[in-house]
Amino acid sequence: MFETLIRGATIVNAEGFERRDVGITDGRIVARIAPGETASARTVVDAAGAYLLPGLVDAHAHLREPGLTHKEDFSSGTHAAALGGVTTVLDMPTDEPWTATAEQLADKMAMTDGRIHVDVGFQAVVSSDLSHVSGLLDLAPVSFELFTADVPDDFLFATLDAVAEALRAFVGSDTLIGISPGDQSILTGSTLRDRSGTIAAFQASRPPLAEANGIARALAAAASAETRIHVRQVNSELGVEAWSRLRGMADASVETTPQNLFFTAQDYETQGANLKASPPLRSPHDVDALRAALSAGLIDIIATDHAPHAPAEKAARYAAFADIPGGMPGLQTLLPTVLRLVEEGLIALPDVVRMCASNPAERFGLGRRKGRIATGHDADILILDPRQSSTIANADQVSRAGYTPFDGWTVQARLTSVLLRGREIVREGKLIGPSVGNIVTRES
Structure with a gap:
């Protein structure tokens, strides 16, 4: 049993698109499962119609x-x-x-x-x-x-x-x-x-x-x-x-x-x-x-x-x-x-x-754990819904700069969820949970 299973989405890696469900345990991607294949998890995320990006x-x-x-x-x-x-x-x-x-x-x-x-x-x-x-x-x-x-x-x-x-x-x-x-x-x-x-x-x-x-x-x-x-x-x-x-x-x-x-x-x-x-x-x-x-x-x-x-x-x-x-x-x-x-x-x-x-x-020496949705990599995953749109706005910026030069720009996609090492840290544009980031160092 996985800790988390993301079902129904299309994985996007640098090589292209692939329909696979993603199994996550202990912060890592441990399985990429063919659609319809039986699998169980404590938490199942329905991402049908969405893209999964690293x-x-x-x-x-x-x-x-x-x-x-x-x-x-x-x-x-x-x-x-x-x-x-x-x-x-x-x-x-x-x-x-x-x-x-x-x-x-x-x-x-x-x-x-x-x-x-x-x-x-x-x-x-x-x-x-x-x-x-x-x-x-x-x-x-x-x-x-x-x-x-x-x-x-x-x-x-x-x-x-x-x-x-x-x-x-x-x-x-x-x-x-x-x-x-x-x-x-x-x-x-x-x-x-x-x-x-x-x-x-x-x-x-x-x-x-x-x-x-x-x-x-x-x-x-x-x-x-x-x-x-x-x-x-x-x-x-x-x-x-x-x-x-x-x-x-x-x-x-x-x-x-x-x-x-x-x-x-x-x-x-x-x-x-x-x-x-x-x-x-x-x-x-x-x-x-x-x-x-x-x-x-x-x-x-x-x-x-x-x-x-x-x-x-x-x-x-x-x-x-x-x-x-x-x-x-x-x-x-x-x-x-x-x-x-x-x-x-x-x-x-x-x-x-x-x-x-x-x-x-x-x-930058992080390729064995970052940058791909692949077995063994950190489960850093973006769930992107192409059926929704989103607009960049100064009012939404959380940087202390308080503005963006892209204010008012609209994109035909919406980032609905962000996972860091398998843990959801952003949901519908809002930060959730405590600070769980780590320092990463160059792989030897």
């Missing part, structure tokens, strides 16, 4: 704890994730302090005790003191993050030599290093040329050329060091072209975000500070190129870069557009926004699972 894995989120909890914290951020069908959040290391040492990572892990509603994996930052790498590896973070522009000097690797040297510190570790493809020389030069503080000046400081050069440099350095990398947030035609031509050089993957697939620089006119983030939004031509790359299978992962700020911070007046705190919430809206891409015919539902569940789980 819980989403957001590979790029900022939960803002420690030090920045007026913007978000572990509880509020993972609450938003749960409501959005994200059952595993991979948290970035740019809090206060940045997660640069084993002690800082251990402290951050301890802060989650009893406070996270979904599972959380932590990413550590590569600092100029590479001696910290060994101690951090002992704690098995899901990845490391290496920055090439727009960060404090202690975390800046501005030259190809510096990037290659840092990557060599990871040889033999089989971990993943995320790289944001900026170019500090372009940022510095453009800022010196144009001090107007306008939106155009902000865009010019982080142009497609910087992205493309950052991608090329990251791939060349990874090939030289024989390390595994993940390229963050491509969003320009030139960046896509660089990735397309050079991606075979190294063991590498690439991500983009929903905001970069839907908004253009013209949307700054209406949403302004709420859309300010880095990289800047691009031209309609760039967005079309990015969407074509997504449809062609050139994009491995869709992540959110969930980076909320307190409403007062976004609403304040700043001398320059570049000074506005960068980032926006995204965890609660990841699923509905990618479902819009399905409605538009750009991708299919199995592509959603591939880019938002199975690929991030595999790349």
Whole structure:
């Protein structure tokens, strides 16, 4: 007898659709049963007509704890994730302090005790003191993050030599290093040329050329060091072209975000500070190129870069557009926004699972337990009803940011239930039960 049996639904994995009932015991999927086959369970869930998706894995989120909890914290951020069908959040290391040492990572892990509603994996930052790498590896973070522009000097690797040297510190570790493809020389030069503080000046400081050069440099350095990398947030035609031509050089993957697939620089006119983030939004031509790359299978992962700020911070007046705190919430809206891409015919539902569940789980060292509805995997399951519709609304957002740039968007599907390791944590858009999230670490 199973603890839970989900009957009548269609399973969606990255490979496609399959009609199977799902048996769950001790938080794991223990059986996938042919429709009509006899089975019993203490709890039977009738999901006839619905889809079962694996819980989403957001590979790029900022939960803002420690030090920045007026913007978000572990509880509020993972609450938003749960409501959005994200059952595993991979948290970035740019809090206060940045997660640069084993002690800082251990402290951050301890802060989650009893406070996270979904599972959380932590990413550590590569600092100029590479001696910290060994101690951090002992704690098995899901990845490391290496920055090439727009960060404090202690975390800046501005030259190809510096990037290659840092990557060599990871040889033999089989971990993943995320790289944001900026170019500090372009940022510095453009800022010196144009001090107007306008939106155009902000865009010019982080142009497609910087992205493309950052991608090329990251791939060349990874090939030289024989390390595994993940390229963050491509969003320009030139960046896509660089990735397309050079991606075979190294063991590498690439991500983009929903905001970069839907908004253009013209949307700054209406949403302004709420859309300010880095990289800047691009031209309609760039967005079309990015969407074509997504449809062609050139994009491995869709992540959110969930980076909320307190409403007062976004609403304040700043001398320059570049000074506005960068980032926006995204965890609660990841699923509905990618479902819009399905409605538009750009991708299919199995592509959603591939880019938002199975690929991030595999790349970030969680593939034996996350990202699939398969025997032996954690029973992180979304029940999605395509016969109902749902609407994204500012009033429903639980992030401390208090808004979403996707306010008012409607999707022809409704997330009716979210299970985390076999336990229902969300029912009809409401969080139920206590915080049962765990820390997840990289598989050895």
